[in-house]
Amino acid sequence: MATTNFIPTIWSARLLHNLQKSLVFGQAGVINRDYEGEIKSYGDTVKINGIGAVSVGDYTRNKDMVDPEELSDHTRNLVIDQSKFFNFQIDDLDKIQQNPKLMDAAMREAAYALSNVADQFIASHYVHAINTIGTDAAPIEVTKENAYEYLVDLSTKLDESNIPTEGRFAVLSPWFEGLLLKDDRFVGSGALPADDRLINGVVGRAAGFLLMKSNNAPTVEAGTGVEANSKIIAGHNMAWTYAEQAAQVEGYRMEKRFADAVKGLHLYGAKVTRPEALAVLSAKRPE
Structure with missing residues (x-):
């Protein structure tokens, strides 16, 4: 696949799709993605807003209730502190001799490698239990x-x-x-x-x-x-909560080889909010 036909938005979406297919700890049934929001760069912060406990009292007929309590604000920050990359090449001769879907297979392998590292990162948060x-x-x-x-x-x-x-x-x-x-x-x-x-x-x-x-x-x-x-x-x-983004996926032509290359950046973070x-x-x- 020549880099002239490379559409970054399509391959970014494909990468994220394959990432999610490979995750165990990072999938919806295990961790929530309620605060994924808009992630653009390493160090971005997703604010997780919540409120404190609400008190319950006894109600007595014909008697005033106590004044309403002020709810405490429990805001936590989910920091996107993980930044991983991949960078692979496919030689022109390989493109001729191999299956035409070689690039797609390589992207699946890249997604699996990234998701494996991300899953280990999420699992490491067990220490907060x-x-x-x-x-x-x-x-x-x-x-x-x-x-x-x-x-x-x-x-x-x-x-x-x-x-x-x-x-x-x-x-x-x-x-x-x-x-x-x-x-x-x-x-x-x-x-x-x-x-x-x-x-x-x-x-x-x-x-x-x-x-x-x-x-x-x-x-x-x-x-x-x-x-x-x-x-x-x-x-x-x-x-716990998890947020990720395939921040950049770029195709480029290698200067000193007859080969196409693809590099990608995976940004993510996780936080235990209810230990x-x-x-x-x-x-x-x-x-």
Whole structure:
């Protein structure tokens, strides 16, 4: 594809579409995009406006209520502090010899690479969760007998924080899903609805969660010679927010080669706004 036929707006849209197809932590069922707004450059700030708690009092007939309270303003800033790029070339000889859709395939690969890094960034925000089971120093040893039970415990943590039951998710490490597959309570949960199957990484439902699997579930090194602990992140998408933009996608002709090249810039940021809506299990893989 010659750069003379390169339309940046079309390829920017294609890049974002492919990014969203690849995200697990960054998809709508896991994190909200309510404040995406207009992102133009690195360092942009998205203001998240909210209000404080409203008091409730007893009403007595024929008696005046107290004066109305002033609502406190809870404004948080989501800073677009991540800026990643790609830059690849396609030689003219390759364009002749390869499939004519080579550029499209390369853009899909670029989107996957960007989304993989973005997913890891989003997942790293688990550290702000209020509800935790186990710690880095004392992780929970999970087995096929208790894996399901700890999902229930995560659900209970969210119940105690008054988090809605509808729309809860949990993102698992592959080995954790492997343990669940040995438990009849998970295997016998039945087929997923069609809408659920469209969600990236989805593997089933259990303990009130829509379960997804991702190699980007965080791990923490426990020490020399000790296997890393996995973080099983559960919650509701009200807990955190994500904003992204393919700020620039440009095609250009390489000066010293017979080749077209494409470079792109991906800007994004994430913030936990309701830490009580996240619950994290620090899990040790059975030996």
